[in-house]
Amino acid sequence: MRVPRSADELLNALGTEAHPEVQIARWKLNAGGTLPRDTTLSIVALHGFAYPERSEWRTARGAYRIMGAWALSEHALAEIVWSDARRRAGGNPSAFGTVPYARLAVQVGEWRWHMGYGTLRWLGGYSGGLLVNDEMPAVPYARVQFPLRLPILGEWRFEQFLSQFEQEGEPTWWGARRIERDFGERWTLALAEAFKALELPDAAVSQIVPYYLYQKWYSDAARGSGWFNYLAEVGVVYKLDDANRVYLFWLLDDMRAPSALGGAPITPRKVAVLLGARLHPAPNTRLILEVARSDGTPTGGVYDNSNHPRRYAYYYKELPMGHPIGANRIGVYTRAEHESGRWLYAMDYTHLRRFHEYRPGVRGDTLELILGYQLTERGMLTLHYRASRLRDAGAHDTRAGWYLQAIAQF
Numbered sequence: 460m461r462v463p464r465s466a467d468e469l470l471n472a473l474g475t476e477a478h479p480e481v482q483i484a485r486w487k488l489n490a491g492g493t494l495p496r497d498t499t500l501s502i503v504a505l506h507g508f509a510y511p512e513r514s515e516w517r518t519a520r521g522a523y524r525i526m527g528a529w530a531l532s533e534h535a536l537a538e539i540v541w542s543d544a545r546r547r548a549g550g551n552p553s554a555f556g557t558v559p560y561a562r563l564a565v566q567v568g569e570w571r572w573h574m575g576y577g578t579l580r581w582l583g584g585y586s587g588g589l590l591v592n593d594e595m596p597a598v599p600y601a602r603v604q605f606p607l608r609l610p611i612l613g614e615w616r617f618e619q620f621l622s623q624f625e626q627e628g629e630p631t632w633w634g635a636r637r638i639e640r641d642f643g644e645r646w647t648l649a650l651a652e653a654f655k656a657l658e659l660p661d662a663a664v665s666q667i668v669p670y671y672l673y674q675k676w677y678s679d680a681a682r683g684s685g686w687f688n689y690l691a692e693v694g695v696v697y698k699l700d701d702a703n704r705v706y707l708f709w710l711l712d713d714m715r716a717p718s719a720l721g722g723a724p725i726t727p728r729k730v731a732v733l734l735g736a737r738l739h740p741a742p743n744t745r746l747i748l749e750v751a752r753s754d755g756t757p758t759g760g761v762y763d764n765s766n767h768p769r770r771y772a773y774y775y776k777e778l779p780m781g782h783p784i785g786a787n788r789i790g791v792y793t794r795a796e797h798e799s800g801r802w803l804y805a806m807d808y809t810h811l812r813r814f815h816e817y818r819p820g821v822r823g824d825t826l827e828l829i830l831g832y833q834l835t836e837r838g839m840l841t842l843h844y845r846a847s848r849l850r851d852a853g854a855h856d857t858r859a860g861w862y863l864q865a866i867a868q869f
Contacts, residue, residue, distance in 0.1 A: 460504075460839045460866050461803050461831065462745070462796055463585060465737075471701075483528055483536065487564070489571070489604070493533040500528040506544070507865045514860030516845050519547035534566035538575075554596045554776035573602040579620060581637060582649055582694050582708065584735040584749045586792040586809075587782040589710040590653050590692040591635050595780045598624045598633065607638060615640045621666060626770050632656040633780070634665065637692075649694040655773055655780070657686045685767035690781075708733040710781065712754075712761045712773075729754045731761045731782065735792075747794040755787025755818040762786050784811070787818040803831035803841070811849075823849035837868035 464472065466488055473481050479495045486494050506522040524542040531537055538560065545555035562575030578593035579600065587594060602620035609615065619636035637651030654670045665673045674687045694708040712729035735749035759765035762779050763786045764772035773780050784790045791810040796803065807827040813820045824847065831841035846859035 460868070461798065461833065462805070465585070479530075483530065486536065494530040494536055496530060496533055498530040500526075502526045503869045505867050509863040509865075511861055514862055515858040516843075516860040516862050522547055536564045538562050538564075551777055554778060556597065559597050570603060570605040573600075573604075573620075575600065581618075581635070581651060582639075582696075582706075583782070584706065584708075584733050584751075584792070585737075585747050585794060586733075586735075586749050586751060586790070587784070589708050589731050589733055589751075589782050590651050590690060592779075592781050592783070594783050595778050596776050598622045598775070613640065619666070624775070626775065629657070629770060631770060632659045632662075634670070636670075645698050647694075647696040647698075649696075650692070651694070652689070652691045654690070655688040655771070657768070657770055685771055688764075688767075688771050688773060690773065702739045703737060705736045706734075710753075710761065713765070729756060729759075729761045729765075731784075733782065741797075743798045745794075745796045747792070749792040751782055751784045751788070751790045751792070753782070753784055753786055753788050753814065755813070755815040755820075757817065760786030760814070760818065785820070787814045787820050788812070789814055801833040803829065803833070805829040805831070819851055821849050821851050823847065823855065825849070839866040840864070841866075 470485065470488055470490055473484055475481075479498045480500055482492060482495050483498070483500060485492055502525075504524040506524075508519055508521065510517050522542070522544040524540065524544060526540045527538065529537045539558065539562075540560040541557055542559055543557055545559060546552050546557065558576070560575075560577040562573055562577055565572045576599045577597045578595060579591050579602070580593040581588050581591040583589055583592065600620045600622040602618065604616070604618045607615045607617035615638040617636070617638050619634070621632070621634040623630060623632050625631070633653070633655050635651060635653035637649055639647065639649040641647050652670050654665075654674070656665075659665055660677050668676075670689055671691070674689050678684055678687065691711045692708060694706065696704055696706040698704045710731040710733075712731070731751070731753040733749065733751045735747070738746045738748070740746055753761040755761075756765065759772070762773040762781055779785045789812050793808045794806065796805045798804075806829070807825075809825045811820075811824075812822045826846045828844040829841055831839060833839050841864045843862050843864060844860075845862075848855050848857045850856060
């Protein structure tokens with residue numbers, strides 16, 4: 460409840476205690492061990508909001524989150540979440556339902572299988588992931604994880620998922636796979652590819668061969684283009700020490716290939732970059748700095764459909780399936796935190812501008828200041844000040860205001 464944490468930070472905070480909730484969380488994060496048999500865990504979090512009369516941030520009076528987890532065996536976990544938090548905030552609250560997460564996870568040897576409904580997140584930064592990000596609405600999916608041992612190249616962590624959902628009344632397929640490996644204690648390399656398809660001929664083939672080859676095999680004269688949207692990502696993380704790190708992610712949506720390799724001269728370059736750092740300049744102080752940039756082109760840009768049907772775009776319910784920055788943006792994200800006993804002091808700042816001025820897009824600044832006090836182990840009180848000055852085509856929309864948030868967890 461105090462601060463957003465990445466996986467390694469959460470594991471450090473959890474420790475190795477034998478409490479059932481710690482064992483479940485560590486198992487979910489692939490940190491080894493087994494589940495506590497016949498354990499049921501339920502958590503209810505209630506959020507209340509209060510506003511001064513003249514505050515311009517009246518988004519909700521309250522929100523709830525109810526989570527249930529059942530350890531069916533030492534290697535099987537069922538979970539479900541009910542919450543209306545996303546339905547009461549954000550740019551498109553109607554895109555979200557009251558069950559944002561429901562999943563069954565089963566471990567069989569070194570393989571872990573997931574079947575469920577929810578969102579996924581692959582690496583990236585605190586502002587979002589470029590290829591697979593959890594700010595989009597939930598979708599049904601099946602996922603598998605296992606160690607991949609390659610001659611000479613060593614052992615990698617492999618993950619792949621496939622999802623099918625309705626969009627504009629038509630079935631749409633979404634899938635992604637990635638491999639990840641640590642090189643020594645400092646470096647981590649991740650390679651990933653994803654697709655969004657309006658149709659999926661010989662679907663089993665698409666889950667075996669590289670997506671790029673699958674697209675080339677089936678994009679013949681009869682099928683043409685505009686049915687398979689391919690994206691790829693390269694990510695590098697460098698750990699300065701146990702707490703500090705820098706990271707770089709590069710997303711390829713479209714790139715003009717050489718003519719000898721079948722490249723078309725009309726193909727525009729569409730790439731996105733995320734560069735960030737997580738630093739601890741002083742005890743109990745964390746600083747996050749990130750810069751995200753996505754290309755824009757006259758016909759669309761990163762994540763967009765570029766003269767193809769709108770359903771082809773890497774969007775779902777008008778929200779990007781990748782980084783929230785969307786297409787044709789340059790964004791700077793900064794977060795600073797300091798914890799002192801029960802007190803929390805934090806600041807979030809975002810600056811947005813267009814990559815190309817000829818493309819529409821919101822630009823401007825947002826700022827949030829947070830003063831928090833932890834009343835109990837499961838209770839938090841935070842005072843927020845939020846201000847924004849944003850514009851698209853018209854005049855600036857300027858808003859500012861205070862609100863008080865109370866969180867109680869049972």
